[in-house]
Amino acid sequence: MTPGNIAKIEAAVLALVEILHKCWGHYHLLQGIHKGSKEYPSAISEHNNVLMQIWRSGFEALFAATGTLLDKRKDTVSISTLITLVRRLGTPDVKSILPDIENQLNDKTGEIQKFREWRHNVIAHLSQHGRDMMFYEKNKMNLVQVEKTLKKLESIVNEISWHATSIHNTVRPASANLVQNGVFLMKSLEVTVLSPDINIPNKTRHQYGRK
Numbered sequence: 001m002t003p004g005n006i007a008k009i010e011a012a013v014l015a016l017v018e019i020l021h022k023c024w025g026h027y028h029l030l031q032g033i034h035k036g037s038k039e040y041p042s043a044i045s046e047h048n049n050v051l052m053q054i055w056r057s058g059f060e061a062l063f064a065a066t067g068t069l070l071d072k073r074k075d076t077v078s079i080s081t082l083i084t085l086v087r088r089l090g091t092p093d094v095k096s097i098l099p100d101i102e103n104q105l106n107d108k109t110g111e112i113q114k115f116r117e118w119r120h121n122v123i124a125h126l127s128q129h130g131r132d133m134m135f136y137e138k139n140k141m142n143l144v145q146v147e148k149t150l151k152k153l154e155s156i157v158n159e160i161s162w163h164a165t166s167i168h169n170t171v172r173p174a175s176a177n178l179v180q181n182g183v184f185l186m187k188s189l190e191v192t193v194l195s196p197d198i199n200i201p202n203k204t205r206h207q208y209g210r211k
Contacts, residue, residue, distance in 0.1 A: 005089040006165050012085050013161040015077045017169045019068050020154055025175040026062035027150055030055065031143055032182015043189035060123050062146070067119030069153055070105070070112065079105065079156060086164055094163045101156055111149040114139045 001009075033055060037044045044051060071078040083098055105112060117139045121130030129135055141149075154171055161167050 001089060001091055001094075001164070008089060009082070009085060009161075009164045010167065012077075012082045013157060013165065013167070013169070016069065016079065016082060016157050017171055019065055019077065020150075020157065020171045021174055022065045023062060023069070023150055023153075024172050025178060026058050026065060027143075027146060028175045028178035029058045029182060030062065031147075032179040033058070033186065034143060034182075035179060036183040036186025039183060040186040040190035043186045047189055063115060063118045063123045066115050066150070066153070067124065070116055070119070079153070079160075082157070082160060086160060090164055094160075097159060097163055101159065104152070104156065111141060111145050112152070114141055114145075115149060 033051065037051070068077065069079055072080045074081065074084075083102065087095055087098060107113060117130075117135070118141075121127045121135060151172075154169075158168050161169060
């Protein structure tokens with residue numbers, strides 16, 4: 001490939017990396033709140049309404065951002081658009097990896113399809129299908145499944161990037177501290193519930209990255 005073609009693919013990959021960073025940030029927020037709620041249950045009992053709203057907001061933001069990655073319209077920043085670009089500009093060796101990647105993305109039986117269902121039928125458009133209780137039973141996902149799917153999508157982007165540009169992007173760790181921050185938030189809320197007159201020391205806040 002020419003340097004110009006490689007640069008175009010690099011730019012497309014970078015745009016996807018930015019979206020993946022958003023996805024991981026939303027996921028780590030949910031993971032932190034979930035983990036913190038298990039360790040500090042009194043925080044939930046006292047602040048249930050606001051925490052549930054934060055959870056729903058994080059959930060919807062996660063599926064909206066992931067839906068962007070999976071969008072198939074031509075004018076979007078998506079994995080599909082990257083595949084089209086690589087098919088047009090890439091070498092035969094690079095193009096040879098695309099059919100398997102497309103098979104993974106188009107699998108109708110796995111978690112990637114569940115992400116599409118949530119985004120289309122609940123987040124982007126509230127369809128009658130999305131309001132049906134059977135939809136929730138068929139498409140329900142836990143955080144382990146969500147994490148597995150995000151890892152897979154990041155791996156797909158990196159596989160294309162590595163073969164086309166020899167660049168591998170590590171996205172997930174950039175927002176991992178949100179898990180610890182989320183746990184600390186729940187701890188702080190429980191402290192105020194059990195001992196409302198106690199102030200949380202500044203050094204504890206710094207330990208969890210809050211300055």
